Amino acid sequence: MSLLSAHRLEVKRGENTLLSGLDFSLQPGRILVVLGPNGVGKSSLLLALAGMLPVEGEVLLSGKALEQYSRSDLAREIAWQGSLPPTEFGLSVDQRLNLAMDSSLVAGGEDKLRRCCKSLDIASLRTRMLGELSTGERQRVELAAVMLRDVPIWLLDEPTAHLDLRHQVAWLAIMRSQADAGRGILVVLHDVQQAFSVADDVVLMHGGGRVSFGSKEDLLVPEVLEDLYGTRLLQMQGGDGQGVLVPAYEGGGDEAA
């Protein structure tokens, strides 16, 4: 049985239909990547699936309708990562992580906290205040907060944003290993190459409600992605012999001069 599935899903914000007629399923052990231009509703899709936005159509969580879950029951099934939390009230890194470690949500306590902090390279930041950290460090704290949750589903909204290259690579590896351990991960990404390296399945959001769901092999191809982003892509040979998609930068310095 799929962890999370949608049938004829429609998400609106006000009068604006962000997506309609989406069918997809998230299986245990798989990573579903959502791609699309800015403003097409990728974050809203995640909020809707996390039960934070109203939806039309059917969303099933472990075979049961999403709306039948209470807020606390949903929190036992889904971990959501989105915008960085405010630093207004002065929480330390440890305090923030402890909020994700409600005893009903996590087992293993301090050991698990230590392991997650080590994985995300934030062990030395634990006593610091969130407001003192760089944006990238705060993002890593948020990712650690997701890792701490004992839930079968992760919904991640641009988890690699603000991260340097080393930490981007580390996080992609963590996602893979977590999926291999049985989690279902639905992740919004902007980097096509990252999508290429971690996706099992793909949802493309074109805007105007148009969406498609399919396998990585069918959808992560130059023609489809060029249509999605409205820009030309070049397929190149990477150092490891695998294909690499890069945007074709046109209208360069010579023309400008």
Place this chain on the structure above:
Amino acid sequence: MPESRKWLLAAGLVALAIWLSLAIGGQWINPFAPASELDERILWELRWPRLVIAFAVGGMLALAGAWFQVLLGNALAEPYVLGVAGSAAVGAVSSLMLFPGSGLGMSAGAFIGAWIGIAAVLSFSYLGPARLLLAGIVLAAFWGALLALLLALLPEHRLGLALSWMMGDLSTSPIHEGGLLFVWIAALACGLALSRSLDAMLLGEMHATALGVDVRRLRIRLLFLASAVTAVAVTAAGTIGFVGLIVPHLMRLLFGSLHRVVLPASAIGGGVLLMLADTGARSMISPAELPVGVITALIGVPVFLWLLLRRA
């Protein structure tokens, strides 16, 4: 400083504040050895009830401040800044005009006024936390103008009573000190029951929701709690500003932001602050008294500006 030592120090400060509030006044009285029967009566029939009223009202205002700050996601929110105190004053002075000579009428007016003020400021809640605070400040100016109009129309012989109540007056609470202490305990207990959800709200509405908090239900509960406690405090002691702003901030600096600590620390810290402010207010120009709100505003305004500058 280790946590246990902080609490020990806090307990020592509370004991010292109680001793000072009992000892200082028009005349110095040693609470452990009153010199005469009159001193004993002054201590236990005048100063002790007033001390309890100051403690309970201060604690309630600090709790309301902490709740309004979480409710609005803005660390500068508190009943006075949001204009709630101003609307309560309008209610009280209107009552004084309509039902002269009725102390209870004035308190009822303040109670109704406080709720109207809260409803008015919350009708702008869709603007988001920062603009809501701005709306509160504008509403406070409106209530201030309305109050000035009412005061101009008020017969001269009632002006003194109105003015003293408006700046905070702990000498004539219509609610018994035992009742106030009961509200203080009940409010703190309710707050503590919600402390885990309040902590999650420090991460913002969406993160709190993702952690399993029913944000809408929590907001309604908090709103009711903060409003009810503000209304009781204002009814008991008039408008006293800035306790709700200074105390939760100070407690967060001392003990961190988690509410299972911030709420009891604020409830006690607010009480101690108002006890000391009231001791100063009734002894600085003795035998006359300063309104206690003058002292809290003199401390509170610079702290508010400092916080504002720190955020900028």
